Amino acid sequence: EIVLTQSPGTLSLSPGERATLSCRASQSVSSNYLVWYQQKPGQAPRLLIYGASSRATGVPDRFSGSGSGTDFILTISRLEPEDFAVYYCQQYGSSRYTFGQGTKLEIK
Amino acid sequence: EVQLLESGGGLVQPGGSLRLSCAASGFTFSSYAMNWVRQAPGKGLEWVSIISGSGAETYYADSVKGRFTISRDNSKNTLYLQMNSLSAEDTAVYYCAKVFYYGSGGRGIDYWGQGTLVTVSS
Numbered sequence: 001e002i003v004l005t006q007s008p009g010t011l012s013l014s015p016g017e018r019a020t021l022s023c024r025a026s027q028s029v030s031s032n033y034l035v036w037y038q039q040k041p042g043q044a045p046r047l048l049i050y051g052a053s054s055r056a057t058g059v060p061d062r063f064s065g066s067g068s069g070t071d072f073i074l075t076i077s078r079l080e081p082e083d084f085a086v087y088y089c090q091q092y093g094s095s096r097y098t099f100g101q102g103t104k105l106e107i108k
Numbered sequence: 109e110v111q112l113l114e115s116g117g118g119l120v121q122p123g124g125s126l127r128l129s130c131a132a133s134g135f136t137f138s139s140y141a142m143n144w145v146r147q148a149p150g151k152g153l154e155w156v157s158i159i160s161g162s163g164a165e166t167y168y169a170d171s172v173k174g175r176f177t178i179s180r181d182n183s184k185n186t187l188y189l190q191m192n193s194l195s196a197e198d199t200a201v202y203y204c205a206k207v208f209y210y211g212s213g214g215r216g217i218d219y220w221g222q223g224t225l226v227t228v229s230s
Contacts, residue, residue, distance in 0.1 A: 031212070031214065033211065033213065035216040039153075044203055044221065045217070047218050050208065050210050051211055086152075088153055090217075092213075092215035097145070097215070097217075098155065099152060100152075
């Protein structure tokens with residue numbers, strides 16, 4: 001079973017700054033089937049990035065994903081106030097989903 | 109517009125049972141696998157179970173295997189989760205979630221319900 005480890009646990013930044021969130025897998029993720037979600041308090045998660053680097057419909061282009069194998073990155077180029085939330089990575093394999101533990105992006 | 113509406117959550121005693129339902133609309137329900145994903149208070153996301161579009165294939169997280177049963181009724185566009193032998197560790201918001209297919213084998217989740225809270229406590 002692949003374990004996803006996200007870092008940092010909490011990231012404190014200011015609006016306008018660049019955010020870099022990491023997701024590391026314990027084994028290579030098949031075909032880069034890595035997904036990122038955003039979750040705001042009291043809401044269900046929202047699909048952001050799939051296939052490691054493809055933006056979901058309606059996701060602003062300040063969000064980008066990169067990486068391959070075991071190391072993946074979610075970058076938010078210039079933070080907007082609405083971007084402060086918790087971010088999760090996820091992979092699918094062997095008929096099951098695995099989520100990372102999340103990175104909380106908070107306002108500094 | 110895709111809508112997923114969960115129901116059936118509530119307070120249950122340890123060792124008890126509960127059945128969750130998720131009414132789906134806005135897409136061809138039988139064409140998509142469906143998941144249950146849960147989130148304990150203040151914690152992260154935990155995948156619980158998945159069922160194929162036909163209902164023929166089901167898979168479970170180790171933490172619920174043998175206690176939970178996922179099923180679906182495609183004639184009613186409804187997903188279910190039967191939960192037995194509940195313990196405090198099962199306390200969470202339970203989300204019904206539609207599979208998003210991409211590439212030749214990629215799976216994500218593109219729509220989530222609003223969640224239903226299950227509290228296991230005496």
